[in-house]
Amino acid sequence: MIKKTIMEKKRERALFIILFFISIIFSNLGIPGIENSNIMPNYFLALIISCLLNKNSFLNLYNLVIFGLIVDILCGQLLGQYGFLFISIYFVYFIIQKITTISNSKQLLFLGFCLFIFSFIALWATSLSHKIFIPFNLLFLQFVLTFITYLIFNIFITRFTKN
């Protein structure tokens, strides 16, 4: 197992908090010229999945619940929804890690893709609007935008945390 130095851990924590604030800012801004709220990327999902896949040492179950509650209070619709979502992602990620061998970045990318599908289903299942039928093209566009956000976060994290 690769142990991280205290400096690395501190850097990861700082980066996560900065990206979390950026996510809050962007989720309150909206995309200029696009009125449809359904296609806004989910910055928080992108952040959590990219940090988990990059093995951010700051992320543990308790921190995930705390950050989930912060997201709910600032931008959410139901208290506990994002906490539930984040720890579910953590759980699924851990189980996949236990039963599979992740040996290259393509597999890691595919794992991220699978986690996004899982998180979108979980988000839909816990949605307050109880909508069963969501226009597929809108959902697909939101998924694509969230995945792009994930890739951007991923670049930031690899650039600023890896030596």
Add this chain to the structure above:
Amino acid sequence: MVAKESKSSLKLFNRDSFPLFSFVILFILCLVLMGLDYRQQILKEIKSRLSITVSPIIYLINVPANIFITSKNNFISKIQLEDKIKNLEQTNYSLSISVQENKLIKAENKILRNKLKIEKDFNIVGINAEIILPKVKNGYSIITIDKGLKGNIKIGSGVINNTGLVGQIINVSNNYSEIMPITSDDYAVPAIMDSSKENIIVYGDGNGGLKIPLFPASSSISINDTFVTSGVGGSYPKGIKIARVVEIIPTKSPKFNFIVLAPFSQPTTFTQITVLTTKK
């Protein structure tokens, strides 16, 4: 780049122990919180209390976008402004004629009501407010106005402006309130077509428009027909303009049509609104 750098931290097998007990406790905690919030609306209470600190921050976040829009408006050319003034003068002229007609109709209506002994049923007053933030918050549309509990705003009140129905108050704090716009996909309002007696429910489509998923094919409807509030349910008075028909799409069932509507008011096209309150 990702491929090269991520290899260093990749491992063949994960032998970490999973904190199962903590996970179960936190999982149950989240479920309990969700259930409690759904039943007792705790989040709304928390948001109301935090709005004093959160709203200015959100306002500051949106300042650059607002400055951009304002500066864009400031650089409109003189010709465009002159055209706008000309159009406004024409509108003003036609409106002044409509006002005269309305006065006549109002007087006639009063005489008829007295003759038929019908009591006045339009007992609605409003509180004027200003929109400070029309925006999207983490995937759902919201409009923030500058009046709250101190301004006598109540949750559930209807919101209108001079063009028609705007939405409904969903969250109130001391100094701010949040409106769910009619175009939000969680929004529904009982409506009636102004040319018929068909009572239906109009839904927001979450994309700046409105829809009626199942409109009876037996009822006559055409493009540009207007829908107004029906007054059913008591949240809104009867007769507030909602939207006009822009498209009629046949569904798989021959008994129904899918109607696409364009709202008369959009949150980006106005700043002043009126929150409806019922007279006691």
